[in-house]
Amino acid sequence: xxxxxxxxxxxxxxxxxxxxxxxxxxxxxxxxxxxxxxxxxxxxxxxxxxxxxxxxxxxxxxxxxxxxxxxxxxxxxxxxxxxxxxxxxxxxxxxxxxxxxxxxxxxxxxxxxxxxxxxxxxxxxxxxxxxxxxxxxxxxxxxxxxxxxxxxxxxxxxxxxxxxxxxxxxxxxxxxxxxxxxxxxxxxxxxxxxxxx
Numbered sequence: 001x002x003x004x005x006x007x008x009x010x011x012x013x014x015x016x017x018x019x020x021x022x023x024x025x026x027x028x029x030x031x032x033x034x035x036x037x038x039x040x041x042x043x044x045x046x047x048x049x050x051x052x053x054x055x056x057x058x059x060x061x062x063x064x065x066x067x068x069x070x071x072x073x074x075x076x077x078x079x080x081x082x083x084x085x086x087x088x089x090x091x092x093x094x095x096x097x098x099x100x101x102x103x104x105x106x107x108x109x110x111x112x113x114x115x116x117x118x119x120x121x122x123x124x125x126x127x128x129x130x131x132x133x134x135x136x137x138x139x140x141x142x143x144x145x146x147x148x149x150x151x152x153x154x155x156x157x158x159x160x161x162x163x164x165x166x167x168x169x170x171x172x173x174x175x176x177x178x179x180x181x182x183x184x185x186x187x188x189x190x191x192x193x194x195x196x197x
Contacts, residue, residue, distance in 0.1 A: 035116035
């Protein structure tokens with residue numbers, strides 16, 4: 001009589017063990033990583049011994065993040081913009097930041113620096129926020145957003161250009177600052193003429 005009870009307990013124990021393995025395997029589903037974090041981790045592993053190289057890698061990762069976000073926001077402006085001027089600006093932004101990203105990718109590859117290849121989590125959040133904007137407010141919100149982004153990028157790229165000792169990265173950043181100032185002026189012009197505050 002006692003043998004079946006012991007056997008039953010053993011079966012029950014095995015079932016509980018199997019169930020617990022099954023539950024832990026569900027928890028181990030792969031989480032998609034932010035492309036920027038992946039690039040930064042790869043660069044840390046590559047340039048762990050040289051601080052300057054790691055700083056240069058971080059500069060290029062941030063520049064790539066900016067280009068990818070502006071490219072996607074430009075596509076969104078073409079789809080959701082109300083005025084032709086905002087749609088045209090979005091088209092120009094998509095093209096310029098796509099070309100800029102391709103140039104950056106070539107530079108990064110030559111220096112064995114990993115950069116994100118897709119919009120980051122923060123960039124996607126901003127894209128989603130703008131995508132939900134009311135049609136009547138979209139143009140103003142888009143222009144305000146990219147005005148702020150370009151203003152900050154000009155400051156960051158200028159500082160990074162002064163900080164880096166890499167001649168190619170310095171030249172890349174100086175060229176970008178000139179282009180971004182042109183964007184900045186175009187955005188400001190549109191804010192004053194197209195969108196009534």
